[in-house]
Amino acid sequence: MRIVVALGGNALLRRGEPMTADNQRDNVRRAASALASLIGEGHSVVITHGNGPQVGLLALQSAAIPDVGAFPLDVLGAESAGMIGYMIEQELGNLVHQRLFATLLTQVKVDPGDPAFVHPTKPIGPVYDEETARRLAAQRGWAIAPDGKGWRRVVPSPRPLEILEAAVISYLVGHDVIVICTGGGGVPVTARADGSLSGVEAVIDKDLASSLLARQLRADMLLMLTDVDAVYVGYGTPDARALRRVGATEISGRDFSAGSMGPKIDAAVEFVRATGNPSAIGRLEDAVAIVKGRQGTSFDP
Numbered sequence: 232m233r234i235v236v237a238l239g240g241n242a243l244l245r246r247g248e249p250m251t252a253d254n255q256r257d258n259v260r261r262a263a264s265a266l267a268s269l270i271g272e273g274h275s276v277v278i279t280h281g282n283g284p285q286v287g288l289l290a291l292q293s294a295a296i297p298d299v300g301a302f303p304l305d306v307l308g309a310e311s312a313g314m315i316g317y318m319i320e321q322e323l324g325n326l327v328h329q330r331l332f333a334t335l336l337t338q339v340k341v342d343p344g345d346p347a348f349v350h351p352t353k354p355i356g357p358v359y360d361e362e363t364a365r366r367l368a369a370q371r372g373w374a375i376a377p378d379g380k381g382w383r384r385v386v387p388s389p390r391p392l393e394i395l396e397a398a399v400i401s402y403l404v405g406h407d408v409i410v411i412c413t414g415g416g417g418v419p420v421t422a423r424a425d426g427s428l429s430g431v432e433a434v435i436d437k438d439l440a441s442s443l444l445a446r447q448l449r450a451d452m453l454l455m456l457t458d459v460d461a462v463y464v465g466y467g468t469p470d471a472r473a474l475r476r477v478g479a480t481e482i483s484g485r486d487f488s489a490g491s492m493g494p495k496i497d498a499a500v501e502f503v504r505a506t507g508n509p510s511a512i513g514r515l516e517d518a519v520a521i522v523k524g525r526q527g528t529s530f531d532p
Contacts, residue, residue: 232452233404234269234522235445237438237498238262238280238515239457243315246379246458250288250357256318263322265456265518270327270409272519277404277448278319279441282311282415286434287356287384294371304386305418305430309336312414319411331408338395338428339417339435345389353388353434354378379467387433388494389419391440395428397447404448416440442498446505453502453510454521455495460514462492462528474528479503482530499530507532 416435513527
């Protein structure tokens with residue numbers, strides 16, 4: 232099967248871990264092992280990935296340089312895509328031999344009038360306690376929101392409308408290249424009146440962008456890998472219940488967190504409804520079992 236595999240930013244850097252280069256490398260190596268298992272099963276994979284923790288760290292680092300100021304989020308998104316893509320390509324290449332790889336920066340068109348620019352929901356950067364988060368928000372003009380047991384900065388996350396490098400990606404995939412693309416949901420851009428492009432201050436949700444990519448590539452499956460084993464109703468409560476098989480007409484991301492599981496469910500549902508092919512959400516280590524329907528949450532037509 233041709234599978235678009237979306238790696239969550241928190242699958243590549245576990246919650247609560249210091250954001251060091253060594254920790255990043257260790258987690259990418261773990262992700263590469265799961266991807267290699269899928270390739271070993273005979274599947275053709277296109278790899279996308281999140282960048283929430285990483286792009287937030289880059290934003291903090293760029294803002295800390297006196298008299299320079301913070302770089303815009305589109306530029307930082309491109310930086311994080313290069314960094315993570317490089318590590319994935321190298322670690323996966325160390326496991327899967329005699330294959331061609333390409334890491335591709337991907338521009339994704341968004342609507343400058345998207346309401347997400349007024350209502351930011353996408354968490355980026357480190358997790359803080361509430362007091363620290365509120366202090367930093369006041370100092371730096373951030374929007375913040377709860378994320379699990381902590382708080383994080385949140386930024387606009389407009390819906391992806393068009394993946395501008397889709398034809399290039401399709402060409403490479405057609406020539407048996409393992410492509411790593413749409414990093415961090417892609418670099419968000421808008422079109423001016425004359426057709427020229429300009430980056431915007433946002434981070435696109437990588438699952439919605441991956442769903443769009445999977446549809447454009449006519450993939451057989453969309454697989455979203457994260458740090459939880461399934462979609463849960465009542466997650467984090469004593470009554471939490473894992474969903475194992477769900478019809479695409481039976482569920483909506485509106486009933487789940489807009490900053491985490493909600494977009495994943497919307498991405499899964501959009502792909503299934505558009506293609507009639509399955510999608511699934513689950514834990515990185517369970518990738519092969521999820522594809523076989525033995526783990527995770529599967530979404531069916």
